[in-house]
Amino acid sequence: MSDPGEGGRPAQRVVVTSPRTRAARVRRAQPAVPVPLLSEESDLSTHYVRSLIKEQRRLGLLVCGVVCGSLAALPLLFALAPRLGEQRLLGLPLPWLVLGVLVFPVLVLAGWFYVWQAERSEREFAELVERP
Amino acid sequence: MxxxxxxxxxxxxxxxxxxxxxxxxxxxxxxxxxxxxxxxxxxxxxxxxxxxxxxxxxxxxxxxxxxxxxxxxxxxxxxxxxxxxxxxxxxxxxxxxxxxxxxxxxxxxxxxxxxxxxxxxxxxxxxxxxxxxxxxxxxxxxxxxxxxxxxxxxxxxxxxxxxxxxxxxxxxxxxxxxxxxxxxxxxxxxxxxxxxxxxxxxxQGMPDLAGPALPVFADETTVTFETPTTVRALEAVPVTGSGVVDGQRLAGGALELGPGTHTVDAGSRLTFPGGSPVPHVDDVAPLSGEAWxxxxxxxxxxxxxxxxxxxxxxxxxxxxxxxxxxxxxxxxxxxxxxxxxxxxxxxxxxxxxxxxxxxxxxxxxxxxxxxxxxxxxxxxxxxxxxxxxxxxxxxxxxxxxxxxxxxxxxxxxxxxxxxxxxxxxxxxxxxxxxxxxxxxxxxxxxxxxxxxxxxxPVADLVGLAxxxxxxxxxxxxxxxxxxxxITTVGAVAGMLAGGAPALAAGLATIFLDVGDAWYHVLLARPAAWTVPLGFGVMYAVSLLTPGHVPVGVDRVMVRLHAPEGLGSGGTR
CATH class of the missing domain: 1.20.1730.10 (Sodium/glucose cotransporter)
Incomplete structure (x- = not known):
């Protein structure tokens, strides 16, 4: 790794945060997707991208809403039904079991579901766009 | 230690x-x-x-x-x-x-x-x-x-x-x-x-973590107070040691901390007998194991x-x-x-x-x-x-x-x-x-x-960030x-409308002593009102200034949302 930089010049130290701005600015001219496919601003491609965005937004809001929504319902639940906080399950008081242990696998599962779905709709989008 | x-x-x-x-x-x-x-x-x-x-x-x-x-x-x-x-x-x-x-x-x-x-x-x-x-x-x-x-x-x-x-x-x-x-x-x-x-x-036989009693000293415990501390005792606690409690030097090295609040000066060293209930610092509520x-x-x-x-x-x-x-x-x-x-x-x-x-x-x-x-x-x-x-x-x-x-x-x-x-x-x-x-x-x-x-507390400060x-x-x-x-005007307005009050509230809790006032929790935990403010202002101002939608927003959206590597073998 300590070999000289490109072109045989001795390696030189460069600050890597600083030049990013300019790079980002220059690159803005080129979209992520190859020019002939999507930047023609044809009605069809704009339509495809819009529907992809809509679909991903719906999916994200759905996963977020269901998981975070049900989590956020817990304090209210504990306030309205104080007896619930006294219940014990598997030797632990219910609030501790839910917030200290069970929450985490649920979050991971929800994340996994989201990734699976999001990648699927991106694949479908790619097939639509790349269809000759 | x-x-x-x-x-x-x-x-x-x-x-x-x-x-x-x-x-x-x-x-x-x-x-x-x-x-x-x-x-x-x-x-x-x-x-x-x-x-x-x-x-x-x-x-x-x-x-x-x-x-x-x-x-x-x-x-x-x-x-x-x-x-x-x-x-x-x-x-x-x-x-x-x-x-x-x-x-x-x-x-x-x-x-x-x-x-x-x-x-x-x-x-x-x-x-x-x-x-x-x-x-x-x-x-x-x-x-x-x-x-x-x-x-x-x-x-x-x-x-x-x-x-x-x-x-x-x-x-x-x-x-x-x-x-x-x-x-x-x-x-x-x-x-x-x-x-x-x-x-x-x-x-040790799994002593109960949520029992009905207040926390007690398990054994005789000597505590050094590094800062002036106000503590609240619910029951009388006999203490020995040296230092200044309630403005008075511990005479004869022994004292009974009666129910109520007491101030302990910095540098005091007090010894509590095993089994006695723990007085609490005044911003931590004394809770029995059950209540806690x-x-x-x-x-x-x-x-x-x-x-x-x-x-x-x-x-x-x-x-x-x-x-x-x-x-x-x-x-x-x-x-x-x-x-x-x-x-x-x-x-x-x-x-x-x-x-x-x-x-x-x-x-x-x-x-x-x-x-x-x-x-x-x-x-x-x-x-x-x-x-x-x-x-x-x-x-x-x-x-x-x-x-x-x-x-x-x-x-x-x-x-x-x-x-x-x-x-x-x-x-x-x-x-x-x-x-x-x-x-x-x-x-x-x-x-x-x-x-x-x-x-x-460290986690509270992080909560403010x-x-x-x-x-x-x-x-x-x-x-x-x-x-x-979202327009440029809306973006700036929303960031400031949400961020500035949250930041001000945070600094106020850090540097000012608002004590027990009713609005303390609004300052110490501002998110519940500053987050809706930020989102609301950003969206509303954007709708009011439709002329300031950035040029080429469609292109940017394509870049943000379209998967990489489409088309001819993919770029990047």
Missing amino acids: SGTYSLAAVIAVALGTVLIGAYGLRISRTTSDFYVASRTVSPWWNASAIGGEYLSAASFVGIAGLIFAHGPDMLWFPVGYTAGYLVLLTMVAAPLRRSGAYTLPDFAEARFASRRVRAAASALAIAIGWLYLLPQFQGAGLTLHTITGAPTWAGALIVAVVVTINVMSGGMRSITFVQAFQYWLKLTAIAVPVVFLVLAWRA ALPLSGGERYPLYAAYSLIIATFLGTMGLPHVIVRFYTNPNGRAARRTTLIVLGLLGVFYLVPPLYGALGRLYTPELLMTGNTDAVVLVLPSRMIDGLGGQLLGALVAGGAFAAFLSTSSGLMISLAGVLSQDVLRLGGVRGFRVSALVAVLVPLGMTLLVSGM FAVAASSLCPLLLLGIWSRR
């Missing part, structure tokens, strides 16, 4: 960090080394690195301390820190990576093509970074103080110096490996001791509001933290960014299983911390308290080393982001020298603030990514 091994562990971690930083200087030479190497990092490495950087003082010592003092309401901290990544994953991860932004200001400019939006985002990123550095320094001071008795500024100074050397020499950040290693070090340092602690608790174990009974005046404000701040604030965003750039594409985030969710979940155990065991074994108010120290003190001899000291050393690793890695990540933003957007100094000057400025401000602030991020940069990211109607 016998802290020889702990001190050795802290020194080893600090020296190791400097050495690895210096070594990293040699292996990551060129800009392209940095980028190319980092783009081939696998999601597992990347996720470990994100975890290593994210688990800060608040996670390592702060959560356990708050649970110890206030009970299960504080479990929302670890839940929120993790759920924040689910929100990040579902709403931000892939588009953020596809924007090609390296920092939040970069994203702001890439999305809005406006220097003004960029400037506002920069100012907020710097404020959040400083607010987040503060508890890291404070935690370091606390750790060093707990293990050696050194003054609290000493630990803060050590972390500041080590991190500054590291950042200025260019190490640390460039090596994903180091940050990734930090995650596994921290997990080991907090999880291995807890196994022994739980075994020791079982060996219940939700919404932690002594907060408006527990429901506080819980919801915390939930909003942590769920939405994670995405706006300056050091979190940078790591997404090292993913090769949006898809990998998503997979990385998913793994982070798992890694955080595993880590956060542990701190509540410390908090609960602390009720039995280190109740005097409820009286000195030094609740953040519970993780550090427990191992040597519960396990006698060398074993306990070595476990204590492991925890102390891990805690220091937490302060160092999070501070390094923050410092790099801060110095980057400062040198580009504020000081406008280019090159290596500009970056170094910025690093100095980035560290001096929070270090100075650390000297002014003391006694605020989350609240500012959730009220300002979160609306920018969420609305910017998912709505094409």
Whole structure:
């Protein structure tokens, strides 16, 4: 790794945060997707991208809403039904079991579901766009 | 406290960090080394690195301390820190990576093509970074103080110096490996001791953690008060020792602390007999084990509001933290960014299983911390308290080393982001020298603030940083990514409308003593009103100024949302 930089010049130290701005600015001219496919601003491609965005937004809001929504319902639940906080399950008081242990696998599962779905709709989008 | 091994562990971690930083200087030479190497990092490495950087003082010592003092309401901290990544994953991860932004200001400019939006985002990123550095320094001071008795500024100074050397020499950040290693070090340092602690608790016949009694001193305990402290006793407690209580010198070395509040002067050393109830510092409500174990009974005046404000701040604030965003750039594409985030969710979940155990065991074994108010120290003190001899000291050393690793890695990540933003957007100094000057400025401000602030729980300070991020940069990211109607005017207005009051409220709680006023909770946990304000103003102002939608927004949207590598073999 300590070999000289490109072109045989001795390696030189460069600050890597600083030049990013300019790079980002220059690159803005080129979209992520190859020019002939999507930047023609044809009605069809704009339509495809819009529907992809809509679909991903719906999916994200759905996963977020269901998981975070049900989590956020817990304090209210504990306030309205104080007896619930006294219940014990598997030797632990219910609030501790839910917030200290069970929450985490649920979050991971929800994340996994989201990734699976999001990648699927991106694949479908790619097939639509790349269809000759 | 016998802290020889702990001190050795802290020194080893600090020296190791400097050495690895210096070594990293040699292996990551060129800009392209940095980028190319980092783009081939696998999601597992990347996720470990994100975890290593994210688990800060608040996670390592702060959560356990708050649970110890206030009970299960504080479990929302670890839940929120993790759920924040689910929100990040579902709403931000892939588009953020596809924007090609390296920092939040970069994203702001890439999305809005406006220097003004960029400037506002920069100012907020710097404020959040400083607010987040503060508890890291404070935690370091606390750790060093707990293990050696050194003054609290000493630990803060050590972390500041080590991190500054590291950042200025260019190490640390460039090596994903180091940050990734930090995650596994921290997990080991907090999880291995807890196994022994739980075994020791079982060996003692599993004393009840949620019994009907108030916390009592298990054995005769001598407590040194380092700061003037107001304590409240519910029952009369006989004490011996030396010092000044309620303005009077302890005559004959003995005294009875009657029910009510008492002031104990700094430097007093009081000995409490075993089995006597523990007086509590006045901002920690005395709770029986039963009451402590219940939700919404932690002594907060408006527990429901506080819980919801915390939930909003942590769920939405994670995405706006300056050091979190940078790591997404090292993913090769949006898809990998998503997979990385998913793994982070798992890694955080595993880590956060542990701190509540410390908090609960602390009720039995280190109740005097409820009286000195030094609740953040519970993780550090427990191992040597519960396990006698060398074993306990070595476990204590492991925890102390891990805690220091937490302060160092999070501070390094923050410092790099801060110095980057400062040198580009504020000081406008280019090159290596500009970056170094910025690093100095980035560290001096929070270090100075650390000297002014003391006694605020570490996790609460971090909560404030989350609240500012959730009220300002979160609306920018969420609305910017998912709505094409947001205008430059709306973006700036929304960031300021949410961020400025959250920041002001945070500073007010840190520096002013608002005491028990009804609005205290509105200032200490501002997210519940500042987040809707930020989102609302950003959207409403955007609808009112449709002429200021950035040109080429459709193109930007394509770039944010279309998967990479479409068409002729793919670009990038």
